[in-house]
Amino acid sequence: MDDIYDPKFVKAVFDRCSDRYITFSLVCSFGFTERWRRQCVAAMPAPAAEKAHGYDLMAGTGEVWPHLLQRFDGIRAVTAVDISSGMHRRAMERLHAHRAHRIEFIEDDVLASDLPSDSADFVISTFGLKTFKPEQHARLAALIARVLKPGGVFSMIEASDPKGWWLRPLYLFHLKVVLPLVERTLLRGAQDFSMIGTYSTNFGDAAQLAAMLRGHGLEVEYTKYFFGCATGVAGCRPRHPHR
Ligand SMILES: C[S@@+](CC[C@H](N)C(=O)[O-])C[C@H]1O[C@@H](n2cnc3c(N)ncnc32)[C@H](O)[C@@H]1O
Numbered sequence: 268m269d270d271i272y273d274p275k276f277v278k279a280v281f282d283r284c285s286d287r288y289i290t291f292s293l294v295c296s297f298g299f300t301e302r303w304r305r306q307c308v309a310a311m312p313a314p315a316a317e318k319a320h321g322y323d324l325m326a327g328t329g330e331v332w333p334h335l336l337q338r339f340d341g342i343r344a345v346t347a348v349d350i351s352s353g354m355h356r357r358a359m360e361r362l363h364a365h366r367a368h369r370i371e372f373i374e375d376d377v378l379a380s381d382l383p384s385d386s387a388d389f390v391i392s393t394f395g396l397k398t399f400k401p402e403q404h405a406r407l408a409a410l411i412a413r414v415l416k417p418g419g420v421f422s423m424i425e426a427s428d429p430k431g432w433w434l435r436p437l438y439l440f441h442l443k444v445v446l447p448l449v450e451r452t453l454l455r456g457a458q459d460f461s462m463i464g465t466y467s468t469n470f471g472d473a474a475q476l477a478a479m480l481r482g483h484g485l486e487v488e489y490t491k492y493f494f495g496c497a498t499g500v501a502g503c504r505p506r507h508p509h510r
Contacts (some may be wrong), residue, residue: 270488271398271402271462271466272398272399272403272466274350274376274378274379274386277350277398278351278376278471280319280354280398280462280463281349281350281351281353281354281364282326282337282351282352282353282354283305283353284334284353284463285328285351285353285354285357286329286353286357288326288327288354288357289357289375291328291450292330292394295448295449296426297447297492298496299496300330300394300426301330301408302497303380303392303394303424303492303493303497304330304331304334304393304424304482304497305334305461306378306424307334307391307393307422307423307424307466307499307501308331308334308335308338308339308391308422310422310424310481310490310499310501311337311389311420311421311422311501312420312501312502312503313420314339314341314342314368314388314389314420315388315418315420316339316388316416317332317341318342318343318477319339319341319343319388319389320342320343320344320345320346320386320387320388320391321342321344321345321346321387321388321389321391321419322346322347322348322382322387322389322390322391322394322414323335323345323346323348323391324348324349324377324390324395324407324411324423325348325349325350325375325377325393325394325395325398326347326348326349326354326358326372326390326395327349327351327354327358327393327394328354328357328358329370330349331391331393331449332345332347332366332370333366335391336366336369338380339389342389343369344370345369345370345371346370346371346372346373346382347370347371347372347373348372348373348375348377348382349372349373349374349375349379350374350375350376351374355372355374357374359381361365364472365407365444370456374434377407377410378397378403378406378407379509380410382414383414383484384413385413385416385417386387386414386416387413387415387416387417387419388414388418388419388420389412389415389419389420389421389422389462390411390414390415390419390420390421390422390423391421391422391423392422392423392509393423393424394424394425394426394477395423395425396423396425396470396473396476397406397425397426397463397466397467397469397470398466402496404475404476404479404510405479407476408476408480409483410424411480411483411485412480412483412484412485412504413414413483415503415504415509416504417504417505417506418503418504418505418506419499419503419504420502420504421485421500421501421502421503421504421505422497422498422499422501423476423498423499423500423501424492424497425467425470425472425473425497425498425499426467426496426497427467427469427471427472427473427484427491427496427497427498428467428468428470428471428472428496429493429494429496430472431495432494432495432496434494437457438496439468442464442468443468443469446463446464447461447464460469468503472491472498473489473498473499473500474489474498475501477489477500480500484504484505484508485502485503485504486501486503486504486505487501487502487503488501491506
């Protein structure tokens with residue numbers, strides 16, 4: 268049995284998905300993923316630095332950049348990190364657009380990354396949390412606390428299990444039955460997006476990650492979006508650690 272949380276396995280899933288990822292994610296979420304990316308950016312406190320530099324972790328094909336650069340005009344540079352060469356290639360195609368000079372792309376496993384300490388005015392991540400299991404979330408939390416400068420800000424969002432919502436069974440039916448069926452029919456029997464459904468339902472929500480980030484001394488706000496179908500964490504690294 269494959270370990271679905273092994274970074275090599277995850278990379279292969281996204282390498283195979285990369286061509287169709289943008290369309291599938293938009294259509295199958297009825298446009299919600301775009302709205303959630305915008306809300307994730309809106310939840311991030313403004314970076315204090317005038318010409319801010321930061322990281323987009325699990326950047327995919329750079330879906331969040333338009334929202335990020337539109338809201339925070341003063342951002343000087345975004346370093347995008349993603350393990351998938353397929354997603355990377357797609358992102359670079361998009362980079363031929365006018366924002367290329369502000370984006371650098373690193374193809375790397377975030378969990379094994381040696382990004383420099385105290386190097387980021389902000390960290391953003393959209394829909395990159397679900398392919399990690401709890402001990403990997405712990406590593407991610409440690410990385411974010413380490414790379415943020417004092418006063419640095421962050422925001423992350425992920426599709427989640429809307430526990431307690433009366434329409435939850437319908438939502439799970441959509442994820443576990445409708446999406447795999449659409450994929451098998453329209454995408455010639457591929458099973459990759461069904462994997463994304465499995466990751467999403469296993470993920471639960473971002474509450475545990477919020478606790479891990481607080482454990483590293485970060486100030487964290489935990490938010491539920493649309494009845495908990497997505498959850499997010501946003502906040503900052505205090506300039507002066509609390510005693
Ligand atoms: C669902 S996509 C999200 C892409 C994009 N941020 C968005 O808003 O749609 C998740 C991305 O996380 C990347 N990823 C998964 N595990 C990773 C890891 N260990 N290090 C870096 N990137 C990773 C995948 O290659 C994929 O591009």
